[in-house]
Amino acid sequence: xxxxxxxxxxxxxxxxxxxxxxxxxxxxxxxxxxxxxxxxxxxxxxxxxxxxxxxxxxxxxxxxxxxxxxxxxxxxxxxxxxxxxxxxxxxxxxxxxxxxxxxxxxxxxxxxxxxxxxxxxxxxxxxxxxxxxxxxxxxxxxxxxxxxxxxxxxxxxxxxxxxxxxx
Numbered sequence: 001x002x003x004x005x006x007x008x009x010x011x012x013x014x015x016x017x018x019x020x021x022x023x024x025x026x027x028x029x030x031x032x033x034x035x036x037x038x039x040x041x042x043x044x045x046x047x048x049x050x051x052x053x054x055x056x057x058x059x060x061x062x063x064x065x066x067x068x069x070x071x072x073x074x075x076x077x078x079x080x081x082x083x084x085x086x087x088x089x090x091x092x093x094x095x096x097x098x099x100x101x102x103x104x105x106x107x108x109x110x111x112x113x114x115x116x117x118x119x120x121x122x123x124x125x126x127x128x129x130x131x132x133x134x135x136x137x138x139x140x141x142x143x144x145x146x147x148x149x150x151x152x153x154x155x156x157x158x159x160x161x162x163x164x165x166x167x
Contacts, residue, residue, distance in 0.1 A: 002058040007082040014074040015049040036156040089159035099148035
């Protein structure tokens with residue numbers, strides 16, 4: 001039996017109303033889970049956007065997802081970054097932590113270790129900015145839970161292939 005694996009899939013699409021809804025509809029109608037989703041215009045002159053979707057499935061399910069995405073009319077290219085060679089991925093989070101005394105000092109120590117940056121500081125709280133792999137962010141947020149974690153806002157994964165070729 002094939003094991004379920006996580007894949008980062010980049011999709012180059014026309015930047016027009018309804019395209020994201022169609023891509024998301026493809027996932028939801030077939031019961032595929034989206035673990036992370038980011039979208040932004042990448043070529044204003046050609047009116048193109050890049051959607052990065054992180055999803056999980058068996059190799060057969062991932063192939064089905066890619067094939068179905070490729071058949072959507074506004075889709076120009078589908079690339080499974082996970083299987084097509086080395087790639088880089090990053091995520092950004094804003095993490096609010098409230099605390100006093102030793103917990104406040106410990107939150108600052110951990111932030112320094114993780115290279116998180118304090119964007120806002122009040123006598124009762126911090127807002128940290130942290131970027132890196134999803135695992136790094138998960139670890140940082142997990143440690144902050146015991147120190148007064150109040151709120152988290154995450155961007156989702158952005159990814160790009162290494163080397164000279166583009167999407």
